[in-house]
Amino acid sequence: MWERFALDNERDIRSSAPKEPSARARLVTERLRQEDARQSERASRRIFRRSPPRPAQPEGWRTGPAWREMDGRAARRRRLWAVLGIPLAVAVVVVAMKPSLLPGDPFGSAPDAPAEALPLPVETAAPTAPPSSDGSGTPTLDRPFAGSPAERWADGAAGIVLPKATPVGSLTKEQVDTALDNTKTLLVGANLDPAALRGERPAAAISVLDPRLPGMVHDVNQWLRAPDRKHDPLALFSRFDPDEVRLVGKVVKTRGRITFKEGEDASVAIHADYTFVYPVTPADGNSTEVTRTIVRRVLDIGFSDPRKFQVTPGKVQIRRYSEDIGNSACDVYDGFLHPYFDSTGPSGAPPTGPTVDPYDRSRGVSSSAEGTCGTLSRT
Structure with missing residues (x-):
């Protein structure tokens, strides 16, 4: 003025x-x-x-x-x-x-929102305790993550934040960057791709796997064709039977971290630890009931120098994998996740393992006895 x-x-x-x-x-x-x-x-x-x-x-x-x-x-x-x-x-x-x-809030100067409503910062280290319990909400079609710690988590692929690539051993920065990008493609294709979640073949995830790794791609294809107890595609992929359930909305909540270091045999060793939360409702379309299935995956990925080893340039190798699945039928091995709904009652065998918190990222994966199906403290 x-x-x-x-x-x-x-x-x-x-x-x-x-x-x-x-x-x-x-x-x-x-x-x-x-x-x-x-x-x-x-x-x-x-x-x-x-x-x-x-x-x-x-x-x-x-x-x-x-x-x-x-x-x-x-x-x-x-x-x-x-x-x-x-x-x-x-x-x-x-x-x-x-x-x-001034009336209203033209400059965005309103009082800060409560801390429990703000998105969480990116996870950079293993948590030391489970997230606090919030029993103030029940999942609905409009708010499928109400009452869940995942309500503050990132949406989908935005929660998979890659670290900055640096040269590792004989691998250049560009090669490490390629390995990290392919690791994210694997995670997204296996756990977030809409077609894969509907039970279709997770083609994007399989495309980054090194076909020279003995049995890897062949085994994955066999798991998808004829799943059983020893060949379960849920070990790597999140899949739902479209005739049984459907996802609520388009958002899957994601939280975790990726780290890397120099590995053996002229490679970069990438460690990925992520939890995915899927809100689902019965597929018949008449129900308004919403529940959540929680899947945590830990992967060790290798990317070797193609100048020194017989590997496919640009492809990654899964060296080790483990998973924890919360709210899915016990002892059902048809290649699909089967969430539990209050209105339909339990399916599959009753849980025999200890009570666990599926949102607790401070504990190790599969800490209970192998082959047991635990009881969840919350979903």
Whole structure:
């Protein structure tokens, strides 16, 4: 406002400054003066015919407003801006010091949201305790993550944040970057791809696996074709039977971390530890009941130097994998996750393992006895 006030004053001062008439204006004025003199002289000689007097012209009528008149208008305008500008400037200063005086929140200066409603920062190290319990909400079709710690987790692939690549051993920064990118592609394709979640073949995830790794791609394809207890595709992929359940919305909550270091045999060793939370509802479309299945996966990925080993350039190798699955039928090995709904009752064998918290990322994976199906403390 002060800047506008100063600019307007400067413009008014320029416009009100005296301006010398141009040569043409002076010539015209002189010609008219002489004409008036001749008319007066003729009129004085003709007593019997008096011409009507020429109406008096305002000062400067052919050369613009009189200087005094212009100066008066400019002065009035400056006085008006002085009356309006000073209060406005004071108001601007007050609002800048205390924006809360304005109605609404035009500058985003509303009080901070409660900490429990803010998204969690990226996980950079293993947690030391399970997340706090929040029993204030029940999952619904509109809020499928209500009452869950995952409500503050990242959405889908946004939760898989890669570390900055650096050279490792004989591998260049670009090669390490490729290994990290392919690890993320594997995680997304195996756990977040909509087609894979509907039970289709997880083609994107399989595409980054090294076919030269003995039995890896062949075994995965066999698991998908004919799953059983010893060949369960759920060991690597999250899949639901589309005739049984459907996902609620398009968001799967994700939390975890990726680290890497120099591995054996001229390779980079990548460690991925992620938990995925899937909100689902019965597939018949008539139910409004919502439950959640929680899957935690830990993968050790290798990426070797193709100049030193017989590996496929750009492909990754799964060296080790383990998983924890929460809220899925026990001892069912058809290649699909089978969530438990209160309205339908349990399916499969009853759980025999200890009670565990599926959101607790501070504990190790598969810490209970192998082959047991634990009871969940929450979903």
